[in-house]
Amino acid sequence: MLACMQPRSEMDIKALLRHTPLFEGLDGAVLDEMLSHFRRETWKQGRRISEQESGQRFHIILSGRLKMGQINPDTGRMVTLFLLQPGDAFDVISLLDGQPNPVILEARDDLLMLSTPMQEARRWIEEHPAFNRSFLPYLGQQMRSLANLAGDLALHDTETRLARLILRHLQPEAPGQPLRLIHNLSHESLAEMIGSVRVVVNRQLQHWQREGVVVTRRGELLIKELETLLKKAMQFSRHTP
Amino acid sequence: MLACMQPRSEMDIKALLRHTPLFEGLDGAVLDEMLSHFRRETWKQGRRISEQESGQRFHIILSGRLKMGQINPDTGRMVTLFLLQPGDAFDVISLLDGQPNPVILEARDDLLMLSTPMQEARRWIEEHPAFNRSFLPYLGQQMRSLANLAGDLALHDTETRLARLILRHLQPEAPGQPLRLIHNLSHESLAEMIGSVRVVVNRQLQHWQREGVVVTRRGELLIKELETLLKKAMQFSRHTP
DNA sequence: ATTTTTCTGCTACCAGGGTTACACAGTTTG
DNA sequence: CAAACTGTGTAACCCTGGTAGCAGAAAAAT
Numbered sequence: 001m002l003a004c005m006q007p008r009s010e011m012d013i014k015a016l017l018r019h020t021p022l023f024e025g026l027d028g029a030v031l032d033e034m035l036s037h038f039r040r041e042t043w044k045q046g047r048r049i050s051e052q053e054s055g056q057r058f059h060i061i062l063s064g065r066l067k068m069g070q071i072n073p074d075t076g077r078m079v080t081l082f083l084l085q086p087g088d089a090f091d092v093i094s095l096l097d098g099q100p101n102p103v104i105l106e107a108r109d110d111l112l113m114l115s116t117p118m119q120e121a122r123r124w125i126e127e128h129p130a131f132n133r134s135f136l137p138y139l140g141q142q143m144r145s146l147a148n149l150a151g152d153l154a155l156h157d158t159e160t161r162l163a164r165l166i167l168r169h170l171q172p173e174a175p176g177q178p179l180r181l182i183h184n185l186s187h188e189s190l191a192e193m194i195g196s197v198r199v200v201v202n203r204q205l206q207h208w209q210r211e212g213v214v215v216t217r218r219g220e221l222l223i224k225e226l227e228t229l230l231k232k233a234m235q236f237s238r239h240t241p
Numbered sequence: 242m243l244a245c246m247q248p249r250s251e252m253d254i255k256a257l258l259r260h261t262p263l264f265e266g267l268d269g270a271v272l273d274e275m276l277s278h279f280r281r282e283t284w285k286q287g288r289r290i291s292e293q294e295s296g297q298r299f300h301i302i303l304s305g306r307l308k309m310g311q312i313n314p315d316t317g318r319m320v321t322l323f324l325l326q327p328g329d330a331f332d333v334i335s336l337l338d339g340q341p342n343p344v345i346l347e348a349r350d351d352l353l354m355l356s357t358p359m360q361e362a363r364r365w366i367e368e369h370p371a372f373n374r375s376f377l378p379y380l381g382q383q384m385r386s387l388a389n390l391a392g393d394l395a396l397h398d399t400e401t402r403l404a405r406l407i408l409r410h411l412q413p414e415a416p417g418q419p420l421r422l423i424h425n426l427s428h429e430s431l432a433e434m435i436g437s438v439r440v441v442v443n444r445q446l447q448h449w450q451r452e453g454v455v456v457t458r459r460g461e462l463l464i465k466e467l468e469t470l471l472k473k474a475m476q477f478s479r480h481t482p
Numbered sequence: 483a484t485t486t487t488t489c490t491g492c493t494a495c496c497a498g499g500g501t502t503a504c505a506c507a508g509t510t511t512g
Numbered sequence: 513c514a515a516a517c518t519g520t521g522t523a524a525c526c527c528t529g530g531t532a533g534c535a536g537a538a539a540a541a542t
Contacts, residue, residue, distance in 0.1 A: 070396060075396070075500095081388055093388065095381075096377045096381030097378040097382055098381075099385070126373070133367075136338075136366075139337050140335070142384065143334050143380075143383065143387060147311075147322055147342075149391045151310075153391060154320035157499090158498080159498095197500060197501085198520090199501080199521095200499060218508065218519070219508095219519080318530095398528070440529085441528090443492085459490070459539090460538095483542100485540100488539070489536105489537085492533105492535090494532090494533095498527105498529095499527100501525085505521085507518105510516080
């Protein structure tokens with residue numbers, strides 16, 4: 001929905017931001033003033049960039065999705081810490097404390113964004129306490145998702161983590177369509193989001209398919225037994241095989 | 242140092258907070274006004290409590306340390322997400338977004354804290370933008386440490402994670418004393434902080450001891466070869482055994 | 483002093499999940 | 513249309529690191 005919109009005019013942009021958690025409550029005039037300090041920026045799909053390089057600017061995503069993650073240079077493996085969507089902002093961490101953040105940014109789709117120098121964004125936040133009414137809860141969400149990721153990685157096996165990830169990314173229960181499915185995330189992407197590896201994700205999905213819990217097709221995943229998946233997400237299965 | 246102080250009077254408290262990242266820059270009068278809304282609270286060592294129960298109040302630690310973590314009820318295992326020290330505040334996440342946070346709090350020492358209702362703390366933040374000059378960077382630090390934990394858990398093996406943890410907790414290089422050592426963290430605590438288990442930590446420490454990198458005694462850990470440990474922390478060892 | 487609890491050292495066991503490697507179906511590109 | 517690329521299915525291998533269990537040393541409690 002949001003992800004499909006390609007805002008062109010200032011009006012479109014304002015309308016889009018009105019529906020995002022960061023800006024929904026914001027006064028029109030304040031929003032205008034903010035927009036005047038931002039400029040548009042586009043990244044092509046697949047562009048990968050280290051935060052150091054782009055870290056001097058603060059971005060707000062208008063369309064497309066962006067992976068923010070870390071890499072182990074020795075193994076080449078990557079974790080996704082955040083999958084940012086339209087309405088999300090980055091890099092929040094270095095905005096807050098001014099330190100460079102050793103993360104990798106990767107455009108999963110073509111990206112349209114607004115951007116402004118970090119300093120400008122900080123100044124703006126300081127001068128518009130009203131914005132904090134949305135900004136602070138937004139920070140809370142981000143921290144919470146990080147905390148849950150860390151907790152999951154330390155405490156739960158890949159099956160549980162994968163089940164949870166899928167449940168978190170279910171499409172909004174369409175009324176007519178009887179099938180619930182996940183939007184286009186490759187096995188590779190899923191793996192990076194649970195801190196694992198493509199082969200393992202595939203193995204697990206095939207296992208579930210044989211159990212009749214899911215059906216996989218190229219680029220999509222249909223959930224047949226939601227309840228079973230819910231159980232796996234809370235690992236009752238450990239003791240009752 | 243800070244951890245040893247047992248502040249009694251208002252003066253002591255103010256002096257202590259002056260040295261913490263959250264309050265160091267703060268105006269004296271503002272600090273006074275804040276303190277008037279807080280009351281003292283003490284927890285005994287070992288007290289374990291779920292965030293739900295204490296989640297309605299916002300706390301600032303004056304002395305002692307507090308573990309904030311998650312538990313897997315099926316296995317009983319626990320991860321430490323934060324090891325909070327004097328000057329730290331909690332629970333920041335539910336302060337920000339108002340949602341209950343499914344974490345466990347555990348007093349590692351006897352705790353002396355200031356506390357105030359969440360609503361009060363939020364109101365106070367809103368009315369004192371000056372405080373944000375310290376608060377926002379503090380949030381950044383917290384998020385950063387969470388992000389690093391998650392990244393480490395997904396990308397690095399236990400040896401690397403343990404090496405990094407130890408390096409992060411080295412005592413401030415004492416001039417006379419030739420030995421660098423870590424303050425009193427049990428193997429169990431170390432394990433929880435790297436998302437692993439006592440046996441594994443012990444195994445690793447013994448391994449290092451045989452290599453001559455560290456010396457372990459009950460309750461303390463001496464680092465003999467700092468450089469070796471630094472290398473392990475960046476896993477050069479993987480390819481050059 | 484004796485009991486109880488906490489911390490530590492050590493062993494044997496084995497399974498989850500990571501590595502590597504290859505084949506094939508769809509898609510996109512030239 | 514062929515070629516190149518991307519996403520997916522599968523198999524063999526085996527190593528890290530978690531589980532279970534016990535025993536002794538130090539500390540705390542009685």
